[in-house]
Amino acid sequence: MSSKQIQHILELTLQERKDFVDSFDCVICDCDGVLWTVFEPIAGIADALATLRAHGKTIRYITNNSVRSFESYVTQFQSLGVTLEPSDLIHPAVSVVRYLKSTNFEGLIYCIATETFKSILREAGFELLDGPSDPLEESFKKIIATVHDRSPVRAVIVDVDFNLNYPKLLRAELYLKNDPNCLLIAGATDKLLHAKRDFDLIGPGYFSEVLEHATGKKAIVLGKPGVPLVEQVLEAYAIAKPQRVLFVGDMLGQDIAFGSCCGFQKLLVLSGGTTREEMMQQTDPAWVPDYYADSLADFVQLFQ
Template identity: 70%
Template sequence: MSQHIRHILDLSAQERQAFVQSFDHILTDCDGVLWTVYEPIPNVGDALTTLLANGKTIRYITNNSVRPFESYATQLGSIGIKLEPTDLIHPAVSIVQYLNSIHFEGPIYCLATESFKSTLRAAGFGLIDGPTDPVEESFKKILATVNDKAPVKAVIVDVDFNLNYPKLLRAELYLKGNPECLLIAGATDKLLHVKHDFKVMGPGYFSEMLEQATGRRTVILGKPGAELASQISELYGTTDARRVLFVGDMLQQDIAFASRCGFQKLLVMSGGATREEMVNQPADGECVPDYVADSLADLRQLFD
């Protein structure tokens, strides 16, 4: 069981002042922190405005690649925040940056949404996808459809609302057919928080299935991937990672990721994690936050 984790509003006046002065930058998750699938989280816009007014820089990070930049910009705009493209860390964009960093060339097989794939295509990468049409229920027919021996150099996995068995078979055969073929994932969440007491299966199971079927290791460009952590370090360029406060609602994705980056960690209880899960984390584990709050709105109260 972990040690006692302080609620930010339980800090003394002196401790609050020290906490506020301990960070210059905020990196916040979106779903479960700024809003849920069905509703906004009260007073979050006021909290963000207060932080900006007090000289803090804010960037936003998401594992939800289903939504393009324009959707995030619109939703943040509805709570009074202007979003610039460089302010959002998005799995599809992070994957493009990674592919460019390794000078990647070659066709990509992509299991993801059309929005996700359009980001890759706009960056100049050639994609193979499908099959999406129903196939005859015969292994001979399926294998004849998917085993095309295309010279695929990377298989990318994220949320695919139309995932099917032939698509997974095709991905498996590309990976097995070329030892140099990369397996890359955006989000690896196994559970997606929708609203209070309602979670659904996430895309983490897709990449895990391919790892087990092929023996390959996934390069993860979503939270809590080590490759994404390296990108974030370059993005901020800070000499002291502790001057960054990470705000998240999930232990395995958000808090673990912040630990890998060396950031301060604030867990908000407005999303996927429960207090029981938080206090039962091993005290020396990477999923233990430094502080807890009911929601991001508590930061405004802290300043007030």
């Protein structure tokens, strides 16, 4: 589909609305920018989710944000009238655990991520190294002595780390270079983290990219839009007919591209990190949604 042909769901004719609603059984939603911002829920989302469920749609969730604990997600969803089960939500730490178990991975892991992310790996039985986190004396000798380590690390994992520093990247690079079989695994690869309108943060995608360039290794990406994640999502949500799934996201490079990889229908909402102008200027077919809406709340009016 050309970006010039993307239709707003509230501009569809009555018959087009009926055909659209009848074309999917399951809705898979991104979270940040679709259900809420960093600071507050997006207006009308609780009613939209209730409306979709009332019309027989199954709703599941996937996010690149593993900074939140599952308990935090449960509380956030409760505010939207949703009782969240562990099987309803996929995020990078969960995807990494599934991948490692599916490959019968054994060995030491060096992890650049939040404490929440690392705790999920440890609870799954994996042994982790991390750090150094404390500030170091500004001396090459001190840094080299700190990062030089011969531990038999079999995988380096990179996700969001609010305390990322130069020594951590250096240590990750050394582990990857010391062992040609050491895996480079990335969770979220977002290069932009949307916080609120006109306020974005540098994302972890740049840091995994640094390690790719420095070591010549290609990261195994287990956040959106990673191809290894596709099979996990189809299996976890028992999806036999991807074309009957509507994927809702707010980012072109992560959400819409991932929906394309999965063979889903794709809806972009403008409540997060993408403007209508950016959407209309997109030329990569994999990044072009099938439909768009101002927010998920438009479904309330659509069904009326």
